[in-house]
Amino acid sequence: MEPQQRSPLLEVKGNIELKRPLAKAASRLPLSGRRLKRGPDQMEEALEPEKKRTRGLGTRVTTTHPRAAALNSAPQTQGQTAVPRAPRKSAPRCSMAIAPVLKTQKPGPVVPAQKPGTTAAPPMVGGKKPKRPAWDLKGQLCDLNAELKCYRERKQVLDQENQQLQDQLREAKQQASVLGAERRTLEEELTRVRAQAEQGQRELGNLSARVLELEERLGTQEGLVQELQQEQLRLQEERRGLAAQLGEQERRLQTSEASLLDSQAEVASLRQEAAAREAVLAEREDRLHGLEMERRRLHNQLQELKGNIRVFCRVRPVLPGESTPSPGFLQFPSGPCGPSDPPTRLSLSRSDERRGTLSGAPAAPTRHDFSFDRVFPPGSGQDEVFEEISMLVQSALDGYPVCIFAYGQTGSGKTFTMEGGPGGDPRLEGLIPRALRHLFSVAQELRGQGWTYSFVASYVEIYNETVRDLLATGARKGQGGECEIRRAGPGSEELTVTNARYVPVSCEREVEALLHLARQNRAVARTAQNERSSRSHSVFQLQISGEHAGRGLQCAAPLSLVDLAGSERLDPGLALGPGERERLRETQAINSSLSTLGLVIMALSNKESHVPYRNSKLTYLLQNSLGGSAKMLMFVNISPLEENVSESLNSLRFASKVNQCVIGTAQANKK
Numbered sequence: 001m002e003p004q005q006r007s008p009l010l011e012v013k014g015n016i017e018l019k020r021p022l023a024k025a026a027s028r029l030p031l032s033g034r035r036l037k038r039g040p041d042q043m044e045e046a047l048e049p050e051k052k053r054t055r056g057l058g059t060r061v062t063t064t065h066p067r068a069a070a071l072n073s074a075p076q077t078q079g080q081t082a083v084p085r086a087p088r089k090s091a092p093r094c095s096m097a098i099a100p101v102l103k104t105q106k107p108g109p110v111v112p113a114q115k116p117g118t119t120a121a122p123p124m125v126g127g128k129k130p131k132r133p134a135w136d137l138k139g140q141l142c143d144l145n146a147e148l149k150c151y152r153e154r155k156q157v158l159d160q161e162n163q164q165l166q167d168q169l170r171e172a173k174q175q176a177s178v179l180g181a182e183r184r185t186l187e188e189e190l191t192r193v194r195a196q197a198e199q200g201q202r203e204l205g206n207l208s209a210r211v212l213e214l215e216e217r218l219g220t221q222e223g224l225v226q227e228l229q230q231e232q233l234r235l236q237e238e239r240r241g242l243a244a245q246l247g248e249q250e251r252r253l254q255t256s257e258a259s260l261l262d263s264q265a266e267v268a269s270l271r272q273e274a275a276a277r278e279a280v281l282a283e284r285e286d287r288l289h290g291l292e293m294e295r296r297r298l299h300n301q302l303q304e305l306k307g308n309i310r311v312f313c314r315v316r317p318v319l320p321g322e323s324t325p326s327p328g329f330l331q332f333p334s335g336p337c338g339p340s341d342p343p344t345r346l347s348l349s350r351s352d353e354r355r356g357t358l359s360g361a362p363a364a365p366t367r368h369d370f371s372f373d374r375v376f377p378p379g380s381g382q383d384e385v386f387e388e389i390s391m392l393v394q395s396a397l398d399g400y401p402v403c404i405f406a407y408g409q410t411g412s413g414k415t416f417t418m419e420g421g422p423g424g425d426p427r428l429e430g431l432i433p434r435a436l437r438h439l440f441s442v443a444q445e446l447r448g449q450g451w452t453y454s455f456v457a458s459y460v461e462i463y464n465e466t467v468r469d470l471l472a473t474g475a476r477k478g479q480g481g482e483c484e485i486r487r488a489g490p491g492s493e494e495l496t497v498t499n500a501r502y503v504p505v506s507c508e509r510e511v512e513a514l515l516h517l518a519r520q521n522r523a524v525a526r527t528a529q530n531e532r533s534s535r536s537h538s539v540f541q542l543q544i545s546g547e548h549a550g551r552g553l554q555c556a557a558p559l560s561l562v563d564l565a566g567s568e569r570l571d572p573g574l575a576l577g578p579g580e581r582e583r584l585r586e587t588q589a590i591n592s593s594l595s596t597l598g599l600v601i602m603a604l605s606n607k608e609s610h611v612p613y614r615n616s617k618l619t620y621l622l623q624n625s626l627g628g629s630a631k632m633l634m635f636v637n638i639s640p641l642e643e644n645v646s647e648s649l650n651s652l653r654f655a656s657k658v659n660q661c662v663i664g665t666a667q668a669n670k671k
Ligand code: ADP
Pocket: 315, 316, 317, 319, 378, 408, 409, 410, 411, 412, 413, 414, 415, 416, 417, 421, 422, 534, 566, 637
């Protein structure tokens, strides 16, 4: 045996193989373990009843002992399964010896006993041992001895066998104890193996769970990998697309670069061309500027030749409802060049009723001739009138102060001339809106030559030697706190009206709004007894400032458009009621200011050292627009009615005086 090399299970199997023949052998034994332990005497005792029965029966030997049969049949039945055993020397002999004995035990016919003294064995009848006769005691004894001997031999054999069996038993017990020990070892081993198996099972379980988890993760990872692969495919596709785009862009870039080079070359040549043009342009600009300055100079010269003080006479048409004057009352003789020449003369015929002839016939009307720079008969339109003064507006832009008056009795058409007719008809627009529109448009044209202009408007009225703002809004509207005329600053030539609004304007609409506001303010101030607007001077002033930044040139001049108060005088013969007294006061104030205006113009004309500007608010306010470099235009407005002839003559005489004045040589206010 090689216990170290064989597994315990194989050892067990080997032992079981060994044990099986032993067990079989034991089972074939007729004796139990208890009986096996008996000694030879006990064996003999055991055999005794059979002897006794045999003896007792005398002739009949029977045995129920299965041993004989077992022993007989053993070689035949156990031939295949029996394991070779230690040779039993006595067994075959014993069985052969026993066989005849057993055969004799079978029941058979009772044989008469042999007679005593007979020793020979009875003859065999039919192969069977003949029964000794009853008397053959010796023979029987002999048989019994032989039988006893046989039993003894058999006992001996059995003892030996017993001994062997006991040896085998001992051996088997030893084997059993060894096997028990082995079994325990194996059981322990089994327990350990089971524990290991359980542990393994647990680990297997854990591992299975882990495997499941890993499989799950693997599944997720695989999904992820698939997604990534798809993403990769998409990106590859995109990359291919981008690469194609890039290629396209590169091609375009190359084309663009080529065209850029062409363009750069073109730009370079264009720049050269532009530089050349710029040089030409600068030269032309210089020339243009020189021409502009020359134009200004010539324009001014022309204006001066026309006279720095000019007087235009305008006769308004007869209005509906008014009595038509007698023919020849007003005449407009043609100029030296005939009817195509603009009229400059006016003749007024006056029939003096006080001067009668001695015969009592009415005296021939006295004819009064007047000559002015221009005379506008009743049919003259607003545009015609403006055309004549547009040159003066140009002078204002060139930097010369310009002042335009409308002088005449109330109702002679002063306001119509300055502001325009009623109803907002553009054809009836007066000098103020037309002059401003002209200024804005010329300023726009001059912008192209580098001049920028700004305009600030103010509109005040002087009533009874008080100044009131016609552009007042809100609470001051119509009421207006008193305004004062002050110098803009210490040592400044510029004058400003305190509390008056100075509104920057840049378009016609703004000017229209201002004129509308002024009309509203005048309407609020109107009273039942007094048409105040005709009893006050309205002064619209526009401060014009121009700048040529490129050449550092500046010019500034005021344009003043004055609608004077009615020049009519009160009839001194009229009885003075309270209303008339007030009217007289107004009239005195008006007359005073108008005569001051005349005196100022005369003083300027005579180049007197003192010019009485301060004698009236009007001349004080307008002092910068009169004299010196200023250009003055006076409209003398005449009523076409015969009933107004006296006032018309007064106006015409005043205007004639003014017309005779020549104020210095106008100088542009250039800085
Ligand atoms: P003033 O201001 O001198 O008092 P207005 O300008 O108010 O006079 O004129 C008095 C009236 O005569 C107004 O109804 C005016 O419309 C009208 N009028 C004045 N001049 C003309 C003219 N040239 N053409 C038509 N109507 C005129």
